[in-house]
Amino acid sequence: MDFKNRTLTQIADMICGNAPFERYFRYRSSKFLTDFFYDSGSEYEHDGSTRGVWVTETLKKVLQGPNTEPNMPADGFLKVIQVLMDQSDANNEDHQRKNALDLLNVELGRDGFEAFYAEDRQCYLKHTGSQKILKPFANPHRPFSTIEAKKKETLIAYLGHCSEDDLIEDILLPLLRQLGFYRITAAGHKDKALEYGKDIWMKYMLPTQHMLYFGIQVKKGKLDAAGMSKTDNANIGEIHNQVSMMLGHEIFDPEIGKKVLVDHAFIVAGGEITKAARNWLGGKLDASKRSQIMFMDREDILNLFIVNNLPLPDASLPKNTADDDDDLPF
Numbered sequence: 001m002d003f004k005n006r007t008l009t010q011i012a013d014m015i016c017g018n019a020p021f022e023r024y025f026r027y028r029s030s031k032f033l034t035d036f037f038y039d040s041g042s043e044y045e046h047d048g049s050t051r052g053v054w055v056t057e058t059l060k061k062v063l064q065g066p067n068t069e070p071n072m073p074a075d076g077f078l079k080v081i082q083v084l085m086d087q088s089d090a091n092n093e094d095h096q097r098k099n100a101l102d103l104l105n106v107e108l109g110r111d112g113f114e115a116f117y118a119e120d121r122q123c124y125l126k127h128t129g130s131q132k133i134l135k136p137f138a139n140p141h142r143p144f145s146t147i148e149a150k151k152k153e154t155l156i157a158y159l160g161h162c163s164e165d166d167l168i169e170d171i172l173l174p175l176l177r178q179l180g181f182y183r184i185t186a187a188g189h190k191d192k193a194l195e196y197g198k199d200i201w202m203k204y205m206l207p208t209q210h211m212l213y214f215g216i217q218v219k220k221g222k223l224d225a226a227g228m229s230k231t232d233n234a235n236i237g238e239i240h241n242q243v244s245m246m247l248g249h250e251i252f253d254p255e256i257g258k259k260v261l262v263d264h265a266f267i268v269a270g271g272e273i274t275k276a277a278r279n280w281l282g283g284k285l286d287a288s289k290r291s292q293i294m295f296m297d298r299e300d301i302l303n304l305f306i307v308n309n310l311p312l313p314d315a316s317l318p319k320n321t322a323d324d325d326d327d328l329p330f
Helices: 005-016 030-039 051-062 075-084 098-111 146-161 164-178 236-248 275-284 298-307
Strands: 113-117 123-127 132-134 182-186 200-205 211-219 250-253 258-261 264-269 293-296
Touching (some): 005 051, 005 075, 005 098, 030 051, 051 075, 075 123, 098 113, 132 164, 146 298, 164 182, 164 211, 164 298, 211 236, 211 250, 236 275
Parallel strands (some): 211 264, 264 293
Antiparallel strands (some): 113 123, 123 132, 182 200, 200 211, 250 258
8 A cells, every 4th residue: 555645755754764753753864764674674775866755656666565464564664663652762752662662653644544553662654544553474483572472361361261261252363363364253242153063253454455254163172082071171073073164055144145155164172183183184184174174272362462472361360450550552
């Protein structure tokens, strides 16, 4: 997507530290502009031309790069905002950079976006219309910070005692929305469109504007391949039957007024999906269907939830500390 030229010009002046933004944004000469874009993940080098004009044109190139979310700013632009708003670059104010953030949001608001600091002290963008939080691709396999590790421990404890409905409502729905899925509908919601074992159905828009439909079968505990499952465990054979029905029956999409088939199925477990269960299911599926079935177990859920910086469910927080998170932006 493109921003208005005025917006990019003003942001370029912030990057340069030009008037009228010089009080709260550091001045960057030619060398430091090259360093700035290098830190943002690109290799643009300042050519000695007028700094503000060059940065504006460079931002336009950055916006033409790949993006994680369709019809949203490129990942490179999101990284530019993070580098620009690095809290260690605070100028004439404290590290919260309230004045700099206010100035940036005046410009971003013209195009329907808002910048904010999350609990990891990084600056992210939010689309004000959809409230969608945008951030560069989050690697769920990267090492966690100390704060993130503690958050993960809290979430593990919550998953240990929550119900299946809590897992869906408090964990999966916010996570799936953040990952870019549309029209997420869970069992018990008002349209009552679910049948044949689907706990959730949703759709995802490809960059080509085509839609893929997904069904999700959720189990709170561990999935195994034992002949008789223990309490709180589910047998993969039962899940296989439910997923097979899910893939073979249509769902009604009220947004287009048509029935559609589910393209892919997720099997989501609040516990472990054992290797034996995965192997058993793989042996049951022919080659044409293997790409239709995907897995998410507890570790996948935890990692995705943490790296996407989603807030912990209220029920997982100690009673006297729930108010301590009032500064969380989402």
